[in-house]
Amino acid sequence: MNKIPLKKTRFDIYAFSFLMLFASLLLVITNVFNRPNNDLVVNVYYEFNIIDTHELYINQSLVYRKDDYPRLLDDITVEITNGKVRIDEETSPLNYCSLQGWVEQSGTPIICAPNYFMVIIEERL
Amino acid sequence: MTKSLIHKMTRLALLLAIGVVINYAEAVLLPLAFIAPGVKLGLANTIGLIVLYYFGIKEYISIGFLRVILTALFTGFGFNFYIAISGWALATIVVVIFHYWQRLSIFGLSMASAVMHGVGQIIMVAILYQNKYIINYLPILFFTGIASGLIIAVIAREVVTRVRLTTSLDEYEK
Numbered sequence: 435m436n437k438i439p440l441k442k443t444r445f446d447i448y449a450f451s452f453l454m455l456f457a458s459l460l461l462v463i464t465n466v467f468n469r470p471n472n473d474l475v476v477n478v479y480y481e482f483n484i485i486d487t488h489e490l491y492i493n494q495s496l497v498y499r500k501d502d503y504p505r506l507l508d509d510i511t512v513e514i515t516n517g518k519v520r521i522d523e524e525t526s527p528l529n530y531c532s533l534q535g536w537v538e539q540s541g542t543p544i545i546c547a548p549n550y551f552m553v554i555i556e557e558r559l
Numbered sequence: 560m561t562k563s564l565i566h567k568m569t570r571l572a573l574l575l576a577i578g579v580v581i582n583y584a585e586a587v588l589l590p591l592a593f594i595a596p597g598v599k600l601g602l603a604n605t606i607g608l609i610v611l612y613y614f615g616i617k618e619y620i621s622i623g624f625l626r627v628i629l630t631a632l633f634t635g636f637g638f639n640f641y642i643a644i645s646g647w648a649l650a651t652i653v654v655v656i657f658h659y660w661q662r663l664s665i666f667g668l669s670m671a672s673a674v675m676h677g678v679g680q681i682i683m684v685a686i687l688y689q690n691k692y693i694i695n696y697l698p699i700l701f702f703t704g705i706a707s708g709l710i711i712a713v714i715a716r717e718v719v720t721r722v723r724l725t726t727s728l729d730e731y732e733k
Binding site: 464534 | 688
């Protein structure tokens, strides 16, 4: 059995450089070509389907109830204020999606994985 | 069953248990997902690298797979499981390829594994949601994967150089 080397090799440097370059390129590409900027709305997904579309510039607080959406772990509150959106209240083991806070950049999803719930600012479909 | 096989299984089971506990403890004690969904240090991957170093690729795959399954017993076999298994699968494929290539050290393997873990997760989420904007998280997961991969490699290297498992495990080589 060949044990993996513990000291860095020049191929590690190549791999590091390649990954950094590729990540930088991806950063540019996604920000330039993969951000919606026309007719933005807030789309709400449940179980991988859009269940609601809300105006981005109408301040509102929306509650999605477990009674209506059984795969939610509990009720989820989505808040939209001044072109920004966040998950205000949710129940999940680690509360990742509420910890993410306000999102104002279009094309940046807020994913509540255990709740099968996602909110994203994107173009009107 | 020979003594050496029992010895090997015991050590692998112990490492698997440590991996599951670290995985769970990290999620609770060291949450980094506020940076972006899916971002984590991946401390449990140190166990994967230790297993790869001491035991080999078959054991690395087995322990990794079992770790995902056992973790899912705590968190459920829902959406999180799909994400975890896809991240593990892509990371493992890449590590297996690079391991046979034999050019990368523990640093390169760890980096590739961490980055591909994130990529696998994002691909799965993008497929499930059928939403192209999910991939906007890829650059963040690349950068954090590179950083976390290097940190994990340093930790794993320190463990394998300080913890003397080698002499007792060499007998299992075929």
